[in-house]
Amino acid sequence: MAVATRRSDPQGSEPTLVRFDRGERVLHWVNATLFAVMLGTALCLYVPALSAQVGRREVVKTIHVYTGLALPFPLLLTALAPRWGRAFRSDARRLNRWSGDDRQWLRSFGRDPGVRLGKFNPGQKLNASFTLGAIVVMIGTGFMMRWPQRWPLAWRTGATFVHDWIFLALVVTITGHIMLATRDRDALGSMVSGRISRRWARFHAPRWLEREEHTKG
């Protein structure tokens, strides 16, 4: 509904909101790049037809392993940076906390019109939490696969098993993430420019808009 009216918005001059600050946007696109490299190299290592075409297994493997080891650093550096990471830290808190509305949204598959969400919807919260957990698991199991000597054989096989299945799960969630982003150009645009319209916030994140207007005074 919001989509249909947005382009002819008569109140287009309404001031926009900052949805993601520069630190968050930089982190998002650095992470996106690292994930793309991980995924590309993973496919070359994993899909027989691609392995056969690309070859150079040890080079591909090295890129995959060191990109994986690099993955936590942008997150950690942003989380620890005093000013640069401030907005990231408060968004991380928002993603962690679930309200009664969030539960109701999930129970009604997002259809309950009475639900009033905050800055992030429960789907985004689940995706963020799953992805963070998956990063930890992928680095742990990847480490066991790359430096296998100290682990019992059964665990090494188990690590490969977990790494394979989380990989498939990540392909699904990342594909979903990208598809949903391309269907909501405003939301996608806000990960580039940082800003989003109040109209969008009124529809998708009413409690956040309320707080923003309240805080602004």
Add this chain to the structure above:
Amino acid sequence: MAPLTTHHHDGTAEEQDPAAEPAGTPVGRRVVLGVVGLGVVGVVVGKRVQSWVSNVLTPIQAADPTGLTQLVPAAGGFRIYTVTDSLPSQNAATYRLAVTGLVDRPLSLSLADLQAMPATSLVKDFQCVTGWRVPAVHWTGVLLAQVLDRAGVRPGAAALRFWSFDGAYTESLTLEQARRPDVLVAYDMLGAPVTRAHGGPVRLYVSPMYGYKSAKWLAGIEVTAKVEPGYWENEGYDVDAWIGKSNGRSDPAV
């Protein structure tokens, strides 16, 4: 940074945040810990689950013309590894296998020469050092021992060096290992001529050792005085790659 400083995302907003909008249950943290916990459980019990998945999928995969089931983790089947840019290729009609070094009669064998020699067939697993195993693969070729006899190994020889026509891959065996009755110069595999992806037209199959010993795209065999470690052995893999007794692994023998 300019939009930031003029906006409300400053110190005051931050101080209020934990008590304000983000109130509620920390479900996110539980999900993160849950995923990590499942990962740990998966590492510990994954081996058993994997063999179950593999048992279920192997018959389905055998009848699957699309190859899509190959993408399911732990479904079994070969993974195709190469160390060069792409799959090397050589015409079966013009293919030659060189046998050189400490021999009485250096050879250059065509595929037809190899097929004219006594054939040996084996049905044995292919076990990769990275953990995957393809059960009961059908192999046909010439015993490496017979190729060596045809060339005539000279006194003072103790080992073999193999090289691939991919231009990069090498392997090694001791003469004693090479003369085992389960070491083949293979031209058939899986019931058909060895495909390009599997190392055709001719590859090595060293049954009692991990897959990296079974050099694909075999171009030459040099008889040497001592073992010269091959491609992966220079990357830290064991030279004597007995299945279950090397590379820190304990897989059942083939």
